[in-house]
Amino acid sequence: MDSDVVIVGAGPAGSACASVLTGRGLTVLLVDDGRRHGSWAGESLPPGGIDLMRSVFGDDVVEGHRSAYGVRSSWGSGELGTTDFITTPLGDGLVLDRARFDAQCRDHARSRGATVIPGRFAAMSSSGAEWTSTMQDGGRVRSRWLIDATGRSSSVGVRIGARRERSDRLVAQVLVTEDRGDPVAGTIIEAVPEGWWYSTPLPGNRRVVAMLTDADLLAPTGDRSARWHSALARTSHVSDAVGTITGDGEPAVHRADTSVLHPMSGDRWCAIGDAAASWDPLSSQGLMSAVLMGARAGRALDDETAMQALERDIHLLRSEHAALQSYYYGLERRWADDAFWHRRQG
Ligand SMILES: Cc1cc2nc3c(=O)[nH]c(=O)nc-3n(C[C@H](O)[C@H](O)[C@H](O)COP(=O)(O)OP(=O)(O)OC[C@H]3O[C@@H](n4cnc5c(N)ncnc54)[C@H](O)[C@@H]3O)c2cc1C
Missing domain, CATH: 3.50.50.60 (FAD/NAD(P)-binding domain)
Structure with missing residues (x-):
């Protein structure tokens, strides 16, 4: 042995x-x-x-x-709200x-x-x-x-x-890019009709930018990268936090299912x-x-x-x-008829 x-x-x-x-x-x-x-x-x-x-x-x-001092999110409305960890008895989090x-x-x-x-x-x-x-x-x-x-x-x-x-077929389409954007050390989340985005700064002046959606809602492989970049440009808050992405970075797809x-x-x-x-x-x-x-x-x-x-x-x-x-997916009612949200709101 x-x-x-x-x-x-x-x-x-x-x-x-x-x-x-x-x-x-x-x-x-x-x-x-x-x-x-x-x-x-x-x-x-x-x-x-x-x-x-x-x-x-x-x-x-x-x-x-x-x-991490908090999370900023646009979820359930177009407004960007902040959950400040100072309000929790458990203290800060970590990126x-x-x-x-x-x-x-x-x-x-x-x-x-x-x-x-x-x-x-x-x-x-x-x-x-x-x-x-x-x-x-x-x-x-x-x-x-x-x-x-x-x-x-x-x-x-x-x-x-x-x-x-x-229980679902959630995937994350993730690009790690140079961080040219918002220097706030925290995560930003934004709900969109086809799922939700998040972005988090990483060490070494890099940043993760990810779109979460269902595997069957992804664009066909050849169009995937272009569709991801144009969907990012349509976000109201995440695109501002991310800043300009140089080059045509190809996002990688990772499983994120429950x-x-x-x-x-x-x-x-x-x-x-x-x-x-x-x-x-x-x-x-x-x-x-x-x-x-x-x-x-x-x-x-x-x-x-x-x-x-x-x-x-x-x-x-x-x-x-x-x-x-x-409960959390139920808070977002703006796209109740879109497949991603409909599946989660029953
Ligand atoms: C998009 C996304 C965002 C996330 N965000 C968060 C977050 O903000 N906070 C949070 O707490 N969690 C988050 N998670 C979840 C978190 O990443 C995982 O829960 C965590 O990594 C699980 O740890 P683990 O040790 O079980 O597995 P893993 O971290 O996956 O480790 C598995 C290890 O096994 C090795 N391995 C795999 N197959 C083999 C093999 N055949 N032979 C030998 N070695 C092998 C791998 O190389 C790896 O080192 C996120 C996940 C995703 C997909």
Whole structure:
């Protein structure tokens, strides 16, 4: 046996789980293919998120990111309103440098004794009490437990036979561009007939500009980039915040659906983070849920009852998320007959 536990995916969920498991005296191998690393999504941590990250990864994990003092949004009317975090008892949020944040989470897991190795998980087999995981380059690792922390692809879980169930087909069309616009360190959101836009400044004078819509509402591939740029020009607020985009940057399409893996755990395996359940980015709850799930699975790993309780709680969180999602989408009544909004307002 190479390790008690192999965790595939060294994002925040995998690193949180590894940190807890090594604290319990288990040997942990974190395998990561390096594909996700990068700040293309421009994630923010809402107020309250900073304390959670500190409690799992230590104080250093929130160093080197930008404070977020609020969110500006045009939602339900053409006016741009501000939600100022000064009004919440939980304090400011953070605009994360995601590549840095992931490295900080992994460094913490490493400092607790986890071994992090590069590799792309391709397949696994189980015999008796042992998993053998095979990497794309043919390398193999053996373990008693196998954990899927691969994000929305659930690469391990689906190979074991679990099924990913989607509640919607939301996608993000994302361009990372030079930041020539508004220097306010915060996110701006704007609802439009075909979905909604957001933009967030990134470190290194860059900025994420993204349009969220349903996969079937995207323009055909050849027209996609031009349609994205002209839709951005039609926004009332986001285009001002973004400023001029030089060149014809081609936005990349990423999945952003709300979905869940059935089941999330079984005999000596489980899924955590986005691999178990993923959320509409409007909620900004992905990272907090991923880290909470990872840490809790680390405590529950060899306790079937605790693992079942975790799975129940994730489903509970999904119902709460669905109620909140329908509340927020219901606030926007201007385009109730357009497909994107109609689907969400029933
Ligand atoms: C457009 C958009 C905006 C978002 N905005 C926010 C926000 O503002 N706030 C927020 O909290 N959340 C946000 N999220 C959600 C957040 O990005 C995710 O919830 C979070 O990244 C989940 O962490 P994770 O560790 O579960 O998975 P990931 O971060 O996806 O990590 C998975 C890791 O597994 C690796 N991997 C995948 N497959 C394999 C394989 N076969 N072999 C080896 N390694 C593999 C990947 O390279 C990666 O390192 C947003 C998401 C999107 C799509």
